[in-house]
Amino acid sequence: MDLKQLFQDDDAVSPVIGVILMVAITVILAAVIASFVLGLGDQAQQATPQASFSFDYEGGSVRALTITHDGGDSISPKELYIRGSNMDNKTAGDGNTGHWTSGAVDGSTNADTEVTAGSSARLGDDADDGVPSNYNARVVYETQEGDSSATLAQDSGPDA
Secondary structure (H helix, E strand, O other), rough: OOOOOOOOOOOHHHHHHHHHHHHHHHHHHHHHHHHHHHHHHHHOOOOOOOEEEEEEEOOOEEEEEEEHHHHOOEOOHHHEEEEEEEOOOOOOOOOOOOEOOOOEEEOOOOOOOOOOOOOOOEEEOOOOOOOOOOOOEEEEEEOOOOOOOOEEEEEEOOOO
């Protein structure tokens, strides 16, 4: 074997390894870009909270609806809405009743405490602004960015 030819011989495995590495880098880069373009990275971070709610309707002269968080995840009141139809005489058919606030539902978002098990919201308290018995109510979770929403609970009145 000629020692000079060994130093001059340029056949080696490194070009094959270089091509394999370039293909692997291209595939990994394409996968990362595709996950951001398709929004798969955001879905892992945004999860809908799991919570259960109960509805208690008081008919007669009071005509009030109390919605209580029975258990599950804590939710920011700024991300929790009460929506529905025939909720009271002022918003009949409106479909957007307001943010969740402890004790009442209105358009304000002044409640900074989390909605946890035992928290409740109450709609209507008198015959003029009460909740009729044919209401349809939904507790809706919506992110503050407004890019996703989910209905957590829903209920219909006895005459709906």
